[in-house]
Amino acid sequence: MFEDFNMELYRTEARWQEGEYTVTRTSVWTAPGCHNGCGVLLYSKNGKLEKIEGDPNAPFNRGRLCLRCINMIEQVYSNDRLKWPLKRVGEKGDNKWQRITWDEAYDIIEAKYNEIKDNHGVESIATLVGTGRNSMWQPAVITRAIFGSPNLCFGFLSGDSCYQPRMTANLIKLGDCVISDCSQTHPLREKNSEWKKPEVIVVWGNNPLVSNGDGFMGHWIVDMMRLGTKLIVVDPALTWLAAKADIWLRGRPGTDAALALGFLNVIINEDLYDHDFVENWTYGFEDLVERVKEYPPEKVADITWIPKDQIVEAARMYAKAKPAAIQWGLAIDMQMAAMEASGAITDLMALTGNIDVPGGNIIQRYAYNRSKKYGSAIEYIPEEMLLKRIGTYESPIHESGYTPFIPPDKLLECLETGRPYPVQMLWLQGTNPIANMAGEAPRVYAAMKKVPFCVVVDLFMTPSAVAFADLVLPAAMSVERDSFRAWWTPLRSIARGAEQYEQSKSDEEIVLDLGKRIRPDRFDKYKDVNEYLTQLLKEDGGVDYDFDTLVERVNDFWDWDYTYQKHEKGLLRSDGQPGFVTPTGLYEFTSPLFDVWGFDMLPKHIEPVEGPYTTPELMREFPLILTTGNRLWGCFHSEHRQLPTMREIHPDPMMDINPQTAKELGINEGDWVWLENRRGRCKQKARFNIGLDPKVVRGEHGWWFPEKEGAEPTLYGVFDSNINNLTTMGVHGPTHYGAPYKSTVCKVYKVTPENDRVSPTEIVTRMGGFSYAKR
Amino acid sequence: MQKGEDNARYGLLIDYEYCTNCHTCEVACKKELGLKPGEYGIKVLEDGPRQNPSGKWEWSYLPVPTSLCNLCEKRVAEGRKPTCVHHCQSGIMYYGPVEELAKKLAEKPKMVLYSK
Ligand code: SF4
Ligand code: SF4
Ligand code: SF4
Numbered sequence: 017m018f019e020d021f022n023m024e025l026y027r028t029e030a031r032w033q034e035g036e037y038t039v040t041r042t043s044v045w046t047a048p049g050c051h052n053g054c055g056v057l058l059y060s061k062n063g064k065l066e067k068i069e070g071d072p073n074a075p076f077n078r079g080r081l082c083l084r085c086i087n088m089i090e091q092v093y094s095n096d097r098l099k100w101p102l103k104r105v106g107e108k109g110d111n112k113w114q115r116i117t118w119d120e121a122y123d124i125i126e127a128k129y130n131e132i133k134d135n136h137g138v139e140s141i142a143t144l145v146g147t148g149r150n151s152m153w154q155p156a157v158i159t160r161a162i163f164g165s166p167n168l169c170f171g172f173l174s175g176d177s178c179y180q181p182r183m184t185a186n187l188i189k190l191g192d193c194v195i196s197d198c199s200q201t202h203p204l205r206e207k208n209s210e211w212k213k214p215e216v217i218v219v220w221g222n223n224p225l226v227s228n229g230d231g232f233m234g235h236w237i238v239d240m241m242r243l244g245t246k247l248i249v250v251d252p253a254l255t256w257l258a259a260k261a262d263i264w265l266r267g268r269p270g271t272d273a274a275l276a277l278g279f280l281n282v283i284i285n286e287d288l289y290d291h292d293f294v295e296n297w298t299y300g301f302e303d304l305v306e307r308v309k310e311y312p313p314e315k316v317a318d319i320t321w322i323p324k325d326q327i328v329e330a331a332r333m334y335a336k337a338k339p340a341a342i343q344w345g346l347a348i349d350m351q352m353a354a355m356e357a358s359g360a361i362t363d364l365m366a367l368t369g370n371i372d373v374p375g376g377n378i379i380q381r382y383a384y385n386r387s388k389k390y391g392s393a394i395e396y397i398p399e400e401m402l403l404k405r406i407g408t409y410e411s412p413i414h415e416s417g418y419t420p421f422i423p424p425d426k427l428l429e430c431l432e433t434g435r436p437y438p439v440q441m442l443w444l445q446g447t448n449p450i451a452n453m454a455g456e457a458p459r460v461y462a463a464m465k466k467v468p469f470c471v472v473v474d475l476f477m478t479p480s481a482v483a484f485a486d487l488v489l490p491a492a493m494s495v496e497r498d499s500f501r502a503w504w505t506p507l508r509s510i511a512r513g514a515e516q517y518e519q520s521k522s523d524e525e526i527v528l529d530l531g532k533r534i535r536p537d538r539f540d541k542y543k544d545v546n547e548y549l550t551q552l553l554k555e556d557g558g559v560d561y562d563f564d565t566l567v568e569r570v571n572d573f574w575d576w577d578y579t580y581q582k583h584e585k586g587l588l589r590s591d592g593q594p595g596f597v598t599p600t601g602l603y604e605f606t607s608p609l610f611d612v613w614g615f616d617m618l619p620k621h622i623e624p625v626e627g628p629y630t631t632p633e634l635m636r637e638f639p640l641i642l643t644t645g646n647r648l649w650g651c652f653h654s655e656h657r658q659l660p661t662m663r664e665i666h667p668d669p670m671m672d673i674n675p676q677t678a679k680e681l682g683i684n685e686g687d688w689v690w691l692e693n694r695r696g697r698c699k700q701k702a703r704f705n706i707g708l709d710p711k712v713v714r715g716e717h718g719w720w721f722p723e724k725e726g727a728e729p730t731l732y733g734v735f736d737s738n739i740n741n742l743t744t745m746g747v748h749g750p751t752h753y754g755a756p757y758k759s760t761v762c763k764v765y766k767v768t769p770e771n772d773r774v775s776p777t778e779i780v781t782r783m784g785g786f787s788y789a790k791r
Numbered sequence: 792m793q794k795g796e797d798n799a800r801y802g803l804l805i806d807y808e809y810c811t812n813c814h815t816c817e818v819a820c821k822k823e824l825g826l827k828p829g830e831y832g833i834k835v836l837e838d839g840p841r842q843n844p845s846g847k848w849e850w851s852y853l854p855v856p857t858s859l860c861n862l863c864e865k866r867v868a869e870g871r872k873p874t875c876v877h878h879c880q881s882g883i884m885y886y887g888p889v890e891e892l893a894k895k896l897a898e899k900p901k902m903v904l905y906s907k
Binding site (some may be wrong): 081665 | 813870877878
């Protein structure tokens with residue numbers, strides 16, 4: 017299927033001329049927002065991008081693209097894009113701006129920085145970033161190396177509940193991160209003679225076809241299915257993959273830890289585990305054996321609402337398949353028991369001997385260790401400044417640096433109380449928190465309003481920019497940038513294939529411009545972005561070539577990443593000994609670190625804070641379990657809402673409801689309905705979903721309406737359909753990780769003219785929020 | 792790949808068993824043909840989800856080329872695949888003379904062949 021491209025047209029150089037077009041062969045990563053970095057061919061004329069195609073010679077995507085990159089031209093040349101730096105005139109929220117130059121913008125930032133440094137200390141500058149796009153290391157460098165502040169925060173994502181729990185569980189248990197092996201790490205893909213197809217893939221807590229999370233291209237699953245791989249899908253909703261699976265486990269949201277413990281119980285009791293791996297490479301197995309005794313399948317069935325026989329059958333199917341991979345996702349992070357579920361699922365991979373074997377869950381590092389992502393520039397923060405991190409001392413995992421972030425829930429408290437010190441300035445780069453990441457969005461809105469000075473770097477004017485920003489800076493898109501990608505493998509060039517739109521600048525240029533102004537001692541040594549990128553490629557034992565060479569190579573696969581059984585070969589530890597990068601050198605079923613921190617060393621189930629077993633009284637008023645955050649094909653989180661081609665596919669925010677439940681509530685398909693709980697309400701359109709448990713409903717996230725008025729009180733309707741009117745902040749698991757975005761409660765009822773007199777956005781922006789919240 | 796001198800009828804073969812409704816073909820086609828919102832050169836239709844008596848789920852998507860589809864004549868003349876075939880995220884679309892595609896059609900169930 018991928019072989020018969022016309023290789024005369026699809027060349028392997030990095031740049032060529034094809035008639036009137038200059039063709040640039042590279043990869044794309046931000047914008048558009050996405051966790052992937054597909055290979056593309058950019059066809060431009062006179063500096064303007066005219067066409068885009070998937071690069072058949074990119075092993076990552078082999079010519080394929082999703083609708084968002086296919087729609088690139090519409091986005092790059094959208095008249096709604098920010099064109100030049102804007103300075104606020106009028107009040108915050110008025111959406112009144114004055115065009116200024118970059119120099120004027122930098123003057124304002126520099127003056128503000130100096131004033132804050134002299135009067136308050138640089139720690140009172142905090143940065144908010146969004147999910148894993150090519151806008152991670154840049155704000156981290158601006159915050160730490162340029163401003164000198166230690167306060168980098170995941171844009172009010174309660175409980176850091178996106179990949180941080182899963183990565184941390186991996187790091188604590190085996191010292192590295194694992195991903196499912198669909199042959200993507202080797203340039204020859206399935207033809208790599210060492211690779212084996214996973215006999216079974218467990219798709220757990222994600223719909224990868226749509227989400228493409230964590231650098232995993234979802235349609236690789238389809239490639240595997242076509243080779244004969246069988247699926248087990250864990251999802252509260254019927255997805256297309258669930259419909260095709262041998263076993264679909266429809267669990268109650270927020271009970272993944274219990275389910276994983278049930279699997280562990282069956283696999284241990286039926287002696288289906290990999291004795292060789294357990295005996296030679298693991299620590300603490302006996303403790304795990306004891307713990308899983310508390311989770312017999314009958315009990316797990318009661319907790320998860322999954323029939324016992326299905327749990328047993330799925331556990332057997334996974335354990336007997338050699339090899340088998342678990343393709344896990346965000347839902348695991350978005351619950352109270354995020355760490356517990358992440359740990360138990362990692363244990364499953366180890367127990368069945370699937371760690372770092374072909375077709376299993378393989379150990380990956382960022383290609384040539386070239387990416388520090390959110391952790392960048394931490395070395396610039398001296399010890400006494402680290403101690404000033406907001407809220408970090410309350411969470412041992414944060415304090416010991418397993419995540420580079422300060423806890424978002426604590427930053428919110430800090431904005432609300434001014435303790436330990438008032439935040440004077442917020443820097444937002446590629447994040448739109450009130451539309452997307454922030455739990456309890458109306459509360460975050462009120463808190464962010466208190467911060468005196470705010471800069472937003474983005475592509476489009478957003479509700480967060482209108483509500484809070486003093487300065488808005490226009491960012492360049494991927495096709496206009498020089499950058500690179502080293503998230504997993506290969507190392508990929510991101511080369512400019514078009515001139516930058518109007519006066520937009522790339523995130524890299526903004527780093528360098530600001531760095532040269534504020535910290536010339538650190539940044540004057542780089543003549544330009546090209547030199548800076550070369551330094552990042554080469555420093556600390558990186559590659560031995562410069563950025564231009566990477567642009568020529570386009571893709572560079574790191575052989576380390578496609579070497580299997582690295583723990584046996586002594587490739588993981590700095591001492592060169594076999595084993596894992598853990599205190600015992602073994603895979604750790606029990607974590608001594610957890611003990612030191614005062615956490616339970618072994619996985620366990622934690623009930624959602626709101627639900628039938630924790631708050632039965634509350635269920636009388638709010639009888640449905642609410643899960644949120646299912647992905648949209650054409651809209652990445654809060655992005656893409658201003659693009660006609662994407663809105664044609666997603667015109668309105670949709671909530672899913674079982675038709676039987678809808679009937680009882682007098683709701684017809686397509687009706688606008690309110691979803692409401694103690695914290696607030698929002699309206700979405702009902703869509704029938706017969707795969708959903710009648711007691712569970714699902715709401716979309718990220719909705720705002722660029723077509724509506726930007727100025728408050730309308731504020732692009734950002735709170736009207738905002739599912740985060742119903743979610744929480746400050747409610748998280750014992751480790752400070754994981755928040756119940758996907759497992760709270762609500763009631764659903766029809767929108768009528770009588771109950772829709774004042775819009776939720778007006779309630780939030782003009783009336784101090786929902787009355788529930790004020791109570 | 793290039794359309795031959797012969798007068799053979801050309802078409803699209805789609806292994807719809809693995810169509811995920813990813814919308815790539817629809818959008819790629821819109822861009823190639825310069826179509827406005829509401830216009831399609833290929834449209835993905837849905838059957839299901841519905842449970843069969845055995846308990847197995849039935850849920851299929853079927854991309855249907857419309858009368859606006861010109862089999863990407865401009866691209867094909869340049870030696871490219873039709874853009875839907877090139878970009879299909881599941882890699883399940885094939886372009887060629889219908890006689891050749893018909894042979895492929897016999898290889899497995901749940902495929903459809905469209906002639907143009
Ligand atoms: S998955 Fe889609 S948006 Fe992401 S890089 Fe690939 S084509 Fe672009
Ligand atoms: S062959 Fe070309 S014109 Fe026909 S449906 Fe595919 S993309 Fe559209
Ligand atoms: S591109 Fe392929 S998988 Fe996607 S909707 Fe079209 S035919 Fe189906």
